Amino acid sequence: xxxxxxxxxxxxxxxxxxxxxxxxxxxxxxxxLKDVDVEILGKTVTAFIGPSGCGKSTFLRCLNRMxxxxxxxxxxxxxxxxxxxxxxxxxDPVQLRAKVGMVFQKPNPFPKSIYDNVAYGPRIHGLxxxxxxxxxxxxxxxxxxALWEEVKDRLAAPGTGLSxxxxxxxxxxxxxxxxxxxxxxxxxxxxxxxxATAQIEELIDELRTQFSVVIVTHSMQQAARVSQRTAFxxxxxxxxxxxxGQIFTNPHxxxxxxxxxxxIG
Amino acid sequence: MSLGIxxxxxxxxxxxxxxxxxRRAISSAGGDPRRLHSLPGHYxxxxxxxxxxxxxxxxxxWLMAQPMVIEQRVASLLPAGDASTSSLVMAxxxxxxxxxxxxxxxxxxxxxxxxxxxxxxxxxxxxxxGVAVTSMGPETLAAARAHRDLQDRLGFWMVVSxxxxxxxxxxxxxxxxxxxxxxxxxxxxxxxxxxxxxxLVAVATTVxxxxxxxxETMNFFRLYPAQDFFxxxxxxxxxxxxxxxxxWPLLWGTMYISFIALLVAVPIGLLTAIYLAxxxxxxxxxxxxxxxxxxxGIPTIVYGLFALVTVGPALRDWFAQPLGLGASSSSVxxxxxxxxxxxxxxxxxxxxxxxxxxxxxxxxxxYGLGATHSETVKQVILPAALPxxxxxxxxxxxxxxxxxxxxxxxxxxxxxxxxxxxxAMTTVTxxxxxxxxxxxxxxxxxTLVAFALGLTLxxxxxxxxxxxxxxxxxYREQYE
Ligand SMILES: Nc1ncnc2c1ncn2[C@@H]1O[C@H](COP(=O)(O)OP(=O)(O)OP(=O)(O)O)[C@@H](O)[C@H]1O
Ligand SMILES: [Mg+2]
Numbered sequence: 026x027x028x029x030x031x032x033x034x035x036x037x038x039x040x041x042x043x044x045x046x047x048x049x050x051x052x053x054x055x056x057x058l059k060d061v062d063v064e065i066l067g068k069t070v071t072a073f074i075g076p077s078g079c080g081k082s083t084f085l086r087c088l089n090r091m092x093x094x095x096x097x098x099x100x101x102x103x104x105x106x107x108x109x110x111x112x113x114x115x116x117d118p119v120q121l122r123a124k125v126g127m128v129f130q131k132p133n134p135f136p137k138s139i140y141d142n143v144a145y146g147p148r149i150h151g152l153x154x155x156x157x158x159x160x161x162x163x164x165x166x167x168x169x170x171a172l173w174e175e176v177k178d179r180l181a182a183p184g185t186g187l188s189x190x191x192x193x194x195x196x197x198x199x200x201x202x203x204x205x206x207x208x209x210x211x212x213x214x215x216x217x218x219x220x221a222t223a224q225i226e227e228l229i230d231e232l233r234t235q236f237s238v239v240i241v242t243h244s245m246q247q248a249a250r251v252s253q254r255t256a257f258x259x260x261x262x263x264x265x266x267x268x269x270g271q272i273f274t275n276p277h278x279x280x281x282x283x284x285x286x287x288x289i290g
Numbered sequence: 291m292s293l294g295i296x297x298x299x300x301x302x303x304x305x306x307x308x309x310x311x312x313r314r315a316i317s318s319a320g321g322d323p324r325r326l327h328s329l330p331g332h333y334x335x336x337x338x339x340x341x342x343x344x345x346x347x348x349x350x351x352w353l354m355a356q357p358m359v360i361e362q363r364v365a366s367l368l369p370a371g372d373a374s375t376s377s378l379v380m381a382x383x384x385x386x387x388x389x390x391x392x393x394x395x396x397x398x399x400x401x402x403x404x405x406x407x408x409x410x411x412x413x414x415x416x417x418x419x420g421v422a423v424t425s426m427g428p429e430t431l432a433a434a435r436a437h438r439d440l441q442d443r444l445g446f447w448m449v450v451s452x453x454x455x456x457x458x459x460x461x462x463x464x465x466x467x468x469x470x471x472x473x474x475x476x477x478x479x480x481x482x483x484x485x486x487x488x489x490l491v492a493v494a495t496t497v498x499x500x501x502x503x504x505x506e507t508m509n510f511f512r513l514y515p516a517q518d519f520f521x522x523x524x525x526x527x528x529x530x531x532x533x534x535x536x537x538w539p540l541l542w543g544t545m546y547i548s549f550i551a552l553l554v555a556v557p558i559g560l561l562t563a564i565y566l567a568x569x570x571x572x573x574x575x576x577x578x579x580x581x582x583x584x585x586x587g588i589p590t591i592v593y594g595l596f597a598l599v600t601v602g603p604a605l606r607d608w609f610a611q612p613l614g615l616g617a618s619s620s621s622v623x624x625x626x627x628x629x630x631x632x633x634x635x636x637x638x639x640x641x642x643x644x645x646x647x648x649x650x651x652x653x654x655x656x657y658g659l660g661a662t663h664s665e666t667v668k669q670v671i672l673p674a675a676l677p678x679x680x681x682x683x684x685x686x687x688x689x690x691x692x693x694x695x696x697x698x699x700x701x702x703x704x705x706x707x708x709x710x711x712x713x714a715m716t717t718v719t720x721x722x723x724x725x726x727x728x729x730x731x732x733x734x735x736x737t738l739v740a741f742a743l744g745l746t747l748x749x750x751x752x753x754x755x756x757x758x759x760x761x762x763x764x765y766r767e768q769y770e
Contacts, residue, residue, distance in 0.1 A: 089658065091654060091657065091658060094653065094654065094657060096572075119657075119661070120660070123660030126658065126660075129658065131651055133655040135652060135670050135673075136652075136674045137670075145659060145661075146660065149661050199655075199659065200658070203660065
């Protein structure tokens with residue numbers, strides 16, 4: 026545990042951005058998430074950790090209603106964004122997803138050029154008035170995702186032609202170009218080398234000044250490095266949620282302790 | 291021995307070979323199958339394949355070659371004549387030969403009796419066993435006897451040699467079985483050869499079709515100048531000779547009708563596919579999909595009737611006559627519309643499959659950025675599916691080009707170069723049919739032109755299909 030470098034724990038704004046209470050998720054008959062209560066704070070990085078198949082991605086997808094697109098998926102409980110219930114029938118999931126962006130576990134660039142991939146969000150949301158503005162948004166997003174240097178000469182090349190790690194960074198750039206209020210990242214560094222990982226972690230830390238970031242990760246070190254809050258999931262339940270330092274140094278639950286010390290998972 | 295029994299005998303021998311091969315493999319390994327290179331069953335398979343396949347292949351070749359050999363021998367017994375009479379005489383020889391065999395069976399004649407039969411009074415006896423003969427002279431009878439004789443002898447040798455090959459294969463296989471013999475690899479290779487041979491049949495047939503077209507087309511161009519065929523703008527066949535056989539009026543009709551058909555089928559088919567793949571719920575899909583497939587199963591002649599009795603008159607009464615564009619119920623528009631309806635299910639079910647093949651992760655990516663359903667369809671799914679859809683459209687186009695029945699009944703048979711869609715026109719396929727119906731020989735340019743037309747059509751659809759396959763293949767690579 027000594028080699029883990031802890032991120033700065035000062036949480037500047039402590040207002041609750043997303044609050045989930047008693048969330049249940051069913052895939053058909055499979056009860057995938059049971060009684061999850063979490064409060065995600067604004068301008069904070071929250072890490073979700075837990076063994077494979079414990080429901081981290083499932084919960085993440087609840088937060089921007091991506092589960093709506095899965096047939097047979099049913100959600101109970103209440104999730105609010107800035108105090109408004111996001112499962113209220115009056116809420117438009119399309120608008121919600123513009124505010125709560127997502128980077129998926131598997132890179133999924135569109136079969137378009139690199140440029141068009143990043144410009145996709147700004148274009149559909151009308152974030153730019155001129156070509157020059159879009160150019161700027163694209164360049165900034167690619168720079169922040171640490172991809173600009175590699176692709177600046179081939180912005181017109183198809184995004185699907187990039188390497189796996191580059192595709193992952195392209196998807197990150199695509200998500201931040203839309204300037205969401207909350208960014209959900211499902212294992213954003215799973216295909217990245219240590220250098221790119223460090224750059225993405227730097228980006229996440231920087232994003233914290235503007236929005237909330239929720240990151241799913243299998244790396245304890247990464248969770249410890251970038252997050253201020255950590256939630257530990259196990260078998261569809263939220264076992265423990267608290268300040269990252271506390272979770273890693275002084276977990277209350279024996280299951281959390283065994284997981285972070287490598288005994289379960 | 292009849293053919294069926296011969297094949298059965300070979301198969302029984304192969305089954306025996308399987309058992310013997312397996313037994314021998316196990317005993318050669320001293321009863322311990324683990325000492326064998328392959329599973330005991332592989333040795334059995336090896337023996338069975340070697341018993342059956344060469345023997346059956348020999349049988350197939352023999353059956354194809356035998357009639358040719360016999361006819362060549364028999365032809366030398368007949369008086370020489372020109373090609374068509376000697377082929378008629380040969381047909382008689384074959385019939386008499388069959389009749390002689392039947393007579394021998396029904397009347398219990400010995401070979402000596404058959405040899406002693408005289409031409410007089412034979413014809414009625416042959417008719418009694420169901421063989422009608424037109425000419426019956428001493429030469430034909432002699433030739434028929436020789437034919438019968440050769441057939442019997444060759445048939446006997448066929449049975450002998452097929453069984454011998456089979457037995458030899460079995461013996462060879464058993465001799466080769468030893469514990470270190472790689473039966474599995476050999477069987478695999480054997481199976482591969484059989485598969486290749488099977489696919490060669492399809493390829494060979496295609497080559498055969500093209501060659502026969504090519505051959506007749508060359509005959510045509512010997513009688514009719516190629517530049518007139520490809521460049522002349524009139525189509526006016528005269529069965530007394532001196533016809534104009536320019537392809538352009540027909541090609542124009544084909545293109546015009548196909549174009550209208552695609553104009554109808556592509557938008558409707560594509561929108562249907564988008565609805566089915568992206569918007570329809572499971573319930574709507576479960577009835578809409580089969581309904582569309584039924585549409586695809588309707589024979590084109592039925593569509594033709596629909597064009598003839600419903601669409602054609604309706605178009606004439608509601609559009610062509612009021613607008614002063616024509617008074618014919620057969621028109622390019624009629625055929626094009628109905629053909630378009632025929633193509634809708636084709637385009638929509640192909641496009642539906644292609645849209646469904648677009649990975650869900652792309653949809654998720656788009657929704658995750660806050661795109662609406664229609665933005666996702668327009669900007670992500672359709673571009674991703676576009677190459678496949680283009681392929682589907684090209685395949686649809688080549689079907690439209692080859693369609694005949696709807697055109698006959700919907701567009702008429704008048705070859706014309708006109709822009710008016712309410713005028714009767716015709717297509718290449720229709721003219722191929724009409725040039726070949728009637729009992730003229732394949733010797734005048736008026737009939738041979740059908741082959742040149744067919745070859746042109748074949749070339750056009752081939753190019754379209756190759757482009758379509760190429761595009762579809764490129765599209766597949768994208769997600770693999
Ligand atoms: N689309 C789906 N349909 C049905 N069941 C699903 C679906 N997605 C996930 N599940 C189930 O829900 C449970 C939680 O899956 P989830 O993907 O959330 O796990 P995870 O914690 O993200 O795992 P990993 O770390 O491997 O990504 C699993 O048991 C899984 O089988
Ligand atoms: Mg996951």
